Amino acid sequence: MVAMKNPGAAVPGGLRYLGPREAFQKRCIEERLVQVFVQWGFSEIVTPTIEYFDVISAGMGERLRDRMYRFLDRTGQIIVLRPDITTPIAHFAATELRDEPRPLRLFYLGSVFRAGSPQTGMRQESYQAGAEVIGAAGNAADAEVIALAIQCLKATGLQGFRVGIGHAGIIHYIAEQVGLDPRQEDLVRDALARHDFVALREVAGSLDLPSRKLEWLLTIPALHGKGEILKAALAPPLSPPGGQVTARGDGGGIEVLHSLGTILENLESRGLGDFVDIDLGLVRDLDYYTGIIFEAYAYGVGRPVCGGGRYDRLLESFGAGEPATGFAIDIEGLGAALAASAASHAAPSAQGLEAQGRERAGHGFELRGPDYFVIPQSEAASIEAARVAAGLRDAGHSVELEIVSRGIEDSIDYGMRRKAGSIIIVDESGNTREVKAE
Amino acid sequence: METKIERDSVILNIALPKGRLLPHIVPLLKSVGINCDEVTESSRRLVLMDERSNTRLFLMRPADVLTYVEQGACDVGIVGKDLILEERRDVCELVDLGFGFCRFVLAAPKEVAEKGLPGRGSIRVATKFPHIAGEYFQRKGIRAEIIKLHGSVELAPLAGLAEMIVDITSTGQTLAENNLVVLDEIATATARLVANRVSFRLKSERINSLVSKIQGTLARVQGTPTEAGEGDQNANLVGAGIS
Structure with a gap:
């Protein structure tokens, strides 16, 4: 009821309206991304905002499942606001699109909803753009998807970002090498999923491992860099440092490291090596990942602007097992990163926090006023003015036509405030004159 | 010319808590080469x-x-595990600094405590840490009504607001002064x-170097090798519910 007294504030926490500037920025980013998706041969699909809980919760981790907005529909079925778009696409691909040629290359734009504590600065509705490749196993598909993600970020003009690439199977590889049982492996995975290196040390310390294995267990998840760290990870924990590469195991673990190496080489050969690091401690917060995973980080934003990976078992839950990989970009996060990046280039010498605060207002994509504001000299000139406006629009300009009867001075004032590129007054005979800005 | 992004990529923003941890933090930061002469409890300047x-x-x-x-407004920060457990924010936890030790306890007035934990029925529990308290009672299978307070939780049983409290304590002195006894230890x-x-990825060099310097200082202070000394003190935390 409080909200009714002050309709201006009547928005649930973590949600927001986008004003013309912000909406324009979002639109610009999306247009650039769509252009890249299309160039890379991806087709758009649109999925419903609301889905059945039973369908969408397949393969989703408990943490995300708990954050779904749930409702009952009229028949008593539990429905949810989609917390991600990958799962609906997997569902769609496994059913409606099952006869389409593989691999499917699909992209989407849309909102996802995750309930959270509204006062922590976290959004409950976030805008995503993403791509999925369905029906392609292997490193080439992963490399293509990561390259596409990098190209998307580059196309928006983002500077200084990094992409960390890891693998969902790393922890199993570590467990295999050190000889952990499944319960111990879960403890290690849990610590890493929470990015809790203190807990990792505690867990490791409690395992009664020989010191070299202990050291190895603690070192591997902290490694990030280029190809050389893969060599370190391939050296088994019991051989002396620099010893020959003969890691033990059923082969699955070693396969993980070879995949990372192949993908790194692939990206380097595309000239994208400078953007990527191998990150053996990377863990994503969705449970459906089975292979390569990655995240993109940019200055000015405290969470990844993009994340994704391979999810080879998600489609099984919809009847048809197929390998798949993809990613989602957080549009709002990307916008904030672009604003930070644009500001830093616009004012490289700015000092201090106050300057930083001001810079934050800058956007990568500035909303400008119309090219022309056309004012009829008098009521009688309105038809002529409309004709002039139509001509300018046909020529490709953006034009606002004065549609309010007010004094010429007031009209001009409006045009100025709208930052029109040019203000034109049209008389009854169709003659035009431009008003010069003072 | 150096752009702001390049400068920002090496500058490290550290969030420091005023209060009981600060006297431990200042010498630690000094030992790793960060000048914090102006960092005091009463400092009017909030950014140094x-x-x-x-x-x-x-x-x-x-x-x-x-x-x-x-x-991401700050790259790193120093904060008590009590708040980390309660707030469950998405941050990387890098080093156990060892100082600021405290225990989460369930406490009650002597008369209530003598009866022990209720087998059935519901109890009212006052706390500043509703998540931790709620999780604890759920684990124990006890129905509890959690009442969130902002300070002086010891007051709640005295005023009849709640039968028990969940709070942090380092010496137990405040509890004793208010006629409260510890029923159970929840975590440390x-x-x-x-x-x-x-930041952990983009400023990894700066952060990793800070981490290893801090671990060096801690190892010197404790007189033990870095890894070995650290795990033991709080090994029980893992069992106590953060996993």
Whole structure:
């Protein structure tokens, strides 16, 4: 009821309206991304905002499942606001699109909803753009998807970002090498999923491992860099440092490291090596990942602007097992990163926090006023003015036509405030004159 | 010319909590080469730049450190594990700093405590840590009505607001003064160095170097090798419910 007294504030926490500037920025980013998706041969699909809980919760981790907005529909079925778009696409691909040629290359734009504590600065509705490749196993598909993600970020003009690439199977590889049982492996995975290196040390310390294995267990998840760290990870924990590469195991673990190496080489050969690091401690917060995973980080934003990976078992839950990989970009996060990046280039010498605060207002994509504001000299000139406006629009300009009867001075004032590129007054005979800005 | 992005990529923003941890933090930061002469409890300046180590220190209330770090406004921060357990924010937990030890306890007035934990029925529990308290009672299978307070939780049983409290205590003195006895220990906590997830990747060199310097100092202070000394003190935390 409080909200009714002050309709201006009547928005649930973590949600927001986008004003013309912000909406324009979002639109610009999306247009650039769509252009890249299309160039890379991806087709758009649109999925419903609301889905059945039973369908969408397949393969989703408990943490995300708990954050779904749930409702009952009229028949008593539990429905949810989609917390991600990958799962609906997997569902769609496994059913409606099952006869389409593989691999499917699909992209989407849309909102996802995750309930959270509204006062922590976290959004409950976030805008995503993403791509999925369905029906392609292997490193080439992963490399293509990561390259596409990098190209998307580059196309928006983002500077200084990094992409960390890891693998969902790393922890199993570590467990295999050190000889952990499944319960111990879960403890290690849990610590890493929470990015809790203190807990990792505690867990490791409690395992009664020989010191070299202990050291190895603690070192591997902290490694990030280029190809050389893969060599370190391939050296088994019991051989002396620099010893020959003969890691033990059923082969699955070693396969993980070879995949990372192949993908790194692939990206380097595309000239994208400078953007990527191998990150053996990377863990994503969705449970459906089975292979390569990655995240993109940019200055000015405290969470990844993009994340994704391979999810080879998600489609099984919809009847048809197929390998798949993809990613989602957080549009709002990307916008904030672009604003930070644009500001830093616009004012490289700015000092201090106050300057930083001001810079934050800058956007990568500035909303400008119309090219022309056309004012009829008098009521009688309105038809002529409309004709002039139509001509300018046909020529490709953006034009606002004065549609309010007010004094010429007031009209001009409006045009100025709208930052029109040019203000034109049209008389009854169709003659035009431009008003010069003072 | 150096752009701001390049400068920002090496500057390190550290969130520091005013209050009981600060006297431990100042010597620790000094030992790793960060000038914090101006960092005092009563400092009116909330932002202090140390040009030499290219570090910016932000002074704030302990409860705000996780918010600044999670959002990336600060790259790293120092905060008690008690708040980390309660707030469950998405940050990287890098080092157990060892100081600021405290225990989460369930406490009640002597008369109530003598009867022990209720087997059935519901109890009212006052706390500043509703998540931790709620999780504890759920684990124990006890129905509890959690009442969130902002301070002086010891007052609640005295005033009849609740039968029991869940609170942190370091010496137990305040509890005793208010005629409260400890019924159960829920978890222990010490101060932690935490980092923003993105900063941890983008400023990995600076953060890793800070981590290893801090571990060096801690090892010298404790007179034990870095890894071995650290795990033991709080090994029980894992069993006590953060996993």
